[in-house]
Amino acid sequence: MRKVTIYDTTLRDGAQAEEMNLTAQDKVRIAHKLDELGIHYIEAGWPGSNPTDATFFEQIKGHTFKNARLAAFGSTHLTRSTPEKDKNLAALLEAHTPVVTIFGKSWDMHATTALGVSLERNLELIHNSVTYLVPRVDEVIFDAEHFFDGYRHNPEYALKALKTALDAGAARLVLCDTNGGTLTASVAEAVKAVVAALPGAEIGIHAHNDSELAVANSLEAVRLGASQVQGTINGYGERCGNANLCSVIPNLELKMGMKTIGHENLKRLLATSHFVSETANLRPFMRQPFVGASAFAHKGGIHVSAILKDSTTYEHIHPESVGNAQRVLLSDQAGRSNILFKAKELGYELGKSDATVDTLLQELKLKESMGYEYSVADASFELMLQKALGLKKDYFSFRHFFVVDAKREEDPEPFTEATVIINVMGQVEHTAATGMGPVNALDRALRKGLERFYPKLSEIRLLDFKVRVLSGAVRDTGGTASFVRVLIETGDKHERWTTMGVSHNIIEASWQAVVDAIDYKLFRDDKRRAQGVE
Structure with missing residues (x-):
């Protein structure tokens, strides 16, 4: 069984996503959660690039991790400097992480246009930076920025950039689809060329999702020889995001027979996905594959009838393997199977020929249409x-409610009062209450009339x-x-x-x-x- 290491860059690349704002403490908490999941590498940020990352690297010193190795991220040294005098490389070393990842230009156009240097000088930047870092840290990873664009325009130079980093001592060469525009067939062609040109080299893949292909491109690169996938939890990242590790990991483990974080850790995937989204104060995406709330939710009656016989009829994996669960939804598209499943889930045993099922189904469809x-x-x-089973207890009965909303010119806020009349255990309760709006006033008036009979409503x-x-x-x-x-x-x-x-x-x-x-x-x-x- 081939092992594929997982390199998480949620705290760096993911943090560049629109609406993503993480404090240093948030990043510390997420780092430990990723470690619990069994992630092998955690790219924690770019030291010296911003105050949050600087604080994080200071706070994380002394923390221990069971599974993950922390990586600091940065670039090759400045064009007019040397490694010894470069502030960027110095900041990487001052972070005191066992792994340092640096990116360099592998697209000739980027070297000459973006950096404004000759192609030969760009190779020198890569060689000098890697050579300087290798004896000072445990592991140096080289990210070949824009590799697939570079390979498409000038394959010889793109491969030369990789070989330069490898000869300088880089432990791994990561092929980056930085613009996220490469089709899977082109990724396959380039990966094959790299494996053939640099036999024995450890290859990684870093894909962006601008063409909705980041996961597919990552899996294809692994199939053809890559031994590391870089990505983020929930696919967070700049523009359209990065390869979604919540999809990459289960596909590798459950469908491609690769060993990544292990089957037991895989059961923590949903919890980790939610932890990261909650910490970032972002709403989880319901329809996200594997870990979304809708990933194993069934609505159509035919589907529900089938999964009750064998879940594989409409589920590509067992949801529990990623920490998720099967759900049956009730709607106007529901059939008898939906009612039977939901009733059993709630603890009510109904027979297939029970007339209650048809009654419920008709009422459900009518109300859903409303x-x-x-x-x-x-x-x-x-x-x-x-109610349909004749089991519903009438704790109280409704007689009347009346709500008044008023606001005068001099009032800063509207005045709301609700009056409620109910019958509780044969006694008529007539109560009134004010509130912050009509719903709050109604709720308070109703509970005011009920709590004498049912004290636990105060909870x-x-x-x-x-x-x-x-x-x-x-x-x-x-x-x-x-x-x-x-x-x-x-x-x-x-x-x-x-x-x-x-x-x-x-x-x-x-x-x-x-x-x-x-x-x-x-x-x-x-x-x-x-x-x-x-």
Whole structure:
């Protein structure tokens, strides 16, 4: 089994992505998470290029890593300087990392135009820089910047740049598709040429994703002999990003038979992906292969029916192998299998011929046509399921609510008051409350009337509130109109749950979601008491 080392550059190349802002402490935390995942190399930044990286390299001194080797990144020395006097190379050494990665020009046009030096002088910059660093650090990696563009325009010179670095003592030569525009067939041609020209040399691949081919190009380079892949978690990076390690690693491990971080570490991939996105304060991409929330989510009834018999019918790998999980979604495209699967997941055993299944399916399709989306509101679906089974308990019944919003010229904020009348255990409760807006006032008034009977309602907290206008949702009368969908995420000390309401009126939609949230809390408390768990 061939081993392919994984070189993560999330903290350097990934940090150059638009909207990506990492503090030095963020970078320290991510570095340790990458080490836990089993990453072999962590490119931590460019010492001296900015205050954040300078602080990071100072803070990381003394930290120990179980699997990863830290790498500092920089360029060949300045054209008018020598390695001994170059501030960039000095900063790399002052970072005290076991590995130093430097990039140099391998495209003749970049040497003459961007650097403004002769082709021979550019080779001298590469040779002198690598020669200077090799005896001073454990390992020097050479990134051949724009290698594939260089090979396409002047293959002889591009190969000469690689050989210069190799002869100077570079431990690995990394072929960079810096502009991200190279097609996979061209990558294959160039990699074959490098392997033939430099037999025995350790080759790496660093691909950008401007043509949506970074992962494919990385896998092809490995197939043809590369022993290292550089990339970032979630594909973060400048412009369109870098090769996504969350796709590269499982493809290498599970489909190409390569050894990278190992199967056990692979199960941490989803958690690592989420950790990095949360630390960067970026929303995870739902449809990301392997680790996205939708990667193993099934909506169509035919699909669900098939995966219940054999998951390989519509899943290319076992989701658990990357730390993910299979999900069945409820929607207007659902079939009986979706209902059966979801009911079983929630602890309700329904038979295939149970009339409740057809009743639920019809109600689900009708409500989805109005704008309900039960795939994101499991708590509301479970309450609907309980009602269909005749198991739903009426903790209270609705009589009336009245909401007043007013603002006078002199008022800095509107004044909101809600009045609620409900029947609880045969007693009519008439309560009123003010709040920060109509939904908050309604919630407070409702709970005010209920907490005397159900004290544990004081434990719940509103965690998130989302509103979406749904143009053209179909009425049950056959017409079309705009509905508003409200999603509320609520939590207590035990769990979090999402409920939903849909109406033309945002207050009514919010009321539905709030009532479901409270009903679900009371139901879960009853269930815990029955199980002897408080």
